[in-house]
Each structure stands twice: as structure tokens, then as C-alpha cells.
Amino acid sequence: MGQPAEILNGWRESAKYWAKYSATIRTMFMPLTRALIEQAGIHEGQSVLDVAGGPGEPSLTIAGVVGPRGSVTHTDAVSEMVETARAEAHRRGISNIQFRQCTADSLPFPDNSFDVVVSRLGVMLFADPHASLREMLRVTKPGGVVGCAVWHKSELNPFSYVITDIVDQHVKPAATDPDVPGAFRFAETGKLSNLMRQAGANDVEENVLHFDMAAPISPQEFWTMRSQTSDTLRIKLEQLPPDEQSKIARQVEQAVAEFFPSNQMKFPAQMIIVTGRK
Numbered sequence: 001m002g003q004p005a006e007i008l009n010g011w012r013e014s015a016k017y018w019a020k021y022s023a024t025i026r027t028m029f030m031p032l033t034r035a036l037i038e039q040a041g042i043h044e045g046q047s048v049l050d051v052a053g054g055p056g057e058p059s060l061t062i063a064g065v066v067g068p069r070g071s072v073t074h075t076d077a078v079s080e081m082v083e084t085a086r087a088e089a090h091r092r093g094i095s096n097i098q099f100r101q102c103t104a105d106s107l108p109f110p111d112n113s114f115d116v117v118v119s120r121l122g123v124m125l126f127a128d129p130h131a132s133l134r135e136m137l138r139v140t141k142p143g144g145v146v147g148c149a150v151w152h153k154s155e156l157n158p159f160s161y162v163i164t165d166i167v168d169q170h171v172k173p174a175a176t177d178p179d180v181p182g183a184f185r186f187a188e189t190g191k192l193s194n195l196m197r198q199a200g201a202n203d204v205e206e207n208v209l210h211f212d213m214a215a216p217i218s219p220q221e222f223w224t225m226r227s228q229t230s231d232t233l234r235i236k237l238e239q240l241p242p243d244e245q246s247k248i249a250r251q252v253e254q255a256v257a258e259f260f261p262s263n264q265m266k267f268p269a270q271m272i273i274v275t276g277r278k
Contacts, residue, residue: 015080017228018055022088024215024225026057029120031211032149032271033058036120037065039207039273040147045069046115051104051136052076052122056085062118063089063097072097073114075107104132109139116140118147121271123192124185133199140278146201150186152208152270158259159213159267160184163226163233166251170244171236186272193274201276213269219253219260 018025026033036058042048044067050059052075059074066072074089074097076082082101089097102108104119104126117136126132136146154161160183178185186192193206217225227233227249237245259267 012078012080013234014229014231015055015078015084017225018081019084021225021229022055022057022084024217025055025229026061027215028213028265029057030061031213032209032269032273033061033120035209035211035271036118036147036149036273037062039205039275040116040118040145042066042116042118047071047073047113049073049107049109049114049117049136049139050075051107051117051119051132052125053085053120054081054122056088058118058120059085059097060089060092060094063094066096068096070096073100073109074098075100075102075104077101077103103127105135107135107139111138112141113139114141114144116145116147118149120149121151123148124150124183125181127181129185130195130199133196133201137200137276137278142278144278145275146196146278147273147275148192148196149209149271149273150192151183152189152272153187154184156270157267158256159269162255162259163223163252166248166255167233167236170248171239189272192272193276196274196276201278204274204276206272206274209271209273211269211271213265213267215265217265218263219256219265220249222256222260222265223249223252 042065046066048062053059054076059072063072074085079101082099086099105128117140123129140146193204197204
């Protein structure tokens with residue numbers, strides 16, 4: 001089925017910004033990456049597939065965990081994301097990793113290829129998450145683990161809702177279908193774990209991770225990063241004249257000030273991690 005063209009085009013445009021801010025994004029989500037690695041049971045010597053790995057995470061961190069006796073395969077539907085990840089691996093001298101451009105519902109690997117298959121903040125954006133989870137299970141070895149991390153509810157994540165609440169005052173929000181691709185598609189507890197069971201996984205477990213999404217950036221840098229890396233936000237801002245865009249920027253910077261102690265970002269965050277066994 002593949003991803004709808006408009007979604008892929010949005011991510012292609014976003015790719016250069018994700019590359020620009022990759023170090024900050026890696027730092028922000030490192031607690032989630034480490035929790036996913038732990039809950040999926042990833043360890044030295046394993047072969048791991050990362051589905052929708054974007055500009056390189058969690059693939060690059062996993063490569064260090066599995067070590068030279070293990071291997072990581074990074075995939076993404078967007079070639080620009082794959083090339084960003086490849087360049088970063090080369091820059092850091094990481095050699096136990098390979099790269100493929102593909103969609104999650106059509107993985108170009110034989111059955112029973114990997115010890116563990118993961119997707120960090122990807123499954124909620126898949127065109128057909130049920131088919132994608134079935135594919136992820138197909139390429140997992142018998143007894144192996146599939147692990148996915150997704151956003152918990154928007155109202156529990158000020159990293160998201162502070163900006164949304166302000167922008168919605170300037171651009172009328174469109175009606176949303178909870179089952180179309182979007183950040184909070186699986187924000188309700190139980191929704192993704194039920195889908196993973198339907199796809200054929202056994203021993204499905206779900207955990208809510210509480211952590212601080214922290215990075216050494218200012219409120220101004222936060223707004224610049226968010227307004228560039230989010231294709232949804234970019235499209236909304238493009239509808240507005242420059243003076244109104246500037247007004248939104250000032251409103252956001254004031255509203256997030258409480259989450260920037262010592263002028264550095266520290267948002268409380270909640271994510272859902274679901275694991276299942278083949």
C-alpha cells in the first residue's frame with residue numbers, strides 16, 4: 001500500500017531540517033531510545049531492524065549496543081532520511097549498520113531475518129499499521145521481539161500542546177480522524193497493543209514511559225526547530241503573513257518559558273512502549 005504521496009512529500013521537505021537538528025533531537029529522545037532498547041531486550045551480538053528510523057535514531061545507538069558481532073539495518077520510506085542516517089554513520093565510523101529505503105508495509109527482507117525489530121515514533125505515521133506490524137513480525141525470527149514507541153496523549157506532552165494551542169488560535173484547526181496518520185494516533189493506552197495482538201504477536205506488553213525531554217537549547221531555538229521540522233506546522237504558518245508568524249513565535253516563547261529552567265529545555269514527557277514476541 002505504501003505511504004500517501006502527500007505524507008512522503010512532507011517528510012522529504014522536513015528531512016533537511018531533521019538533519020540540521022539531528023544532534024538535538026537525538027539528545028531529546030535518548031531516554032526513549034534507551035527504554036525501547038531495554039524493553040525490546042536488545043543486547044550484544046543481535047541483528048536488529050529499525051523501521052522508519054528517520055535521520056538515524058535509534059539505529060545508531062543500537063549499533064553501539066549490539067557491537068561488532070551484531071548488526072543493525074536502518075530503513076525509512078524517505079531517501080533523504082536514509083542518506084542523512086548513512087552520512088552520520090560514516091562520520092562517526094559506525095560500520096555494523098546497513099541502510100535500505102522502503103515502506104514499513106513492504107519490507108524487502110526474507111522471513112525470520114532479525115532477532116529484534118523496532119520502530120521509534122514511526123508506527124503512528126504508517127499508512128497501514130496493521131499490515132506494517134504483520135511485516136515486522138514476518139521478518140522477525142521465531143521467539144524474537146517487535147517493539148514500538150509512540151506518543152502518549154497530547155495533553156500529557158507540553159512539547160506538543162503548548163504550540164498547538166497557540167497556533168490553533170490563528171489557524172482554524174481541521175477536523176481530525178483519530179485513525180489517520182498522525183502523532184497521536186496511538187495515544188490511547190491499549191490501542192497499539194491490541195493492534196499488535198491482531199497482527200499476530202504474543203506476550204504483548206505495554207508500558208508508559210515518563211521522562212524529561214531535555215536539550216541545551218533556548219525557547220527561541222526550540223521554536224525555530226519545531227517550526228521547521230514539523231511539516232504540519234510549516235504548512236499552517238505559510239498561510240499567515242510574516243507579522244502574525246512573528247506574533248506566534250513570541251507567544252510560544254513566552255508560553256514555554258516555564259519549561260526552560262536556566263534557559264535550557266526540559267519538558268515532562270510521556271510515551272507508550274509496546275513489545276510483542278513472535
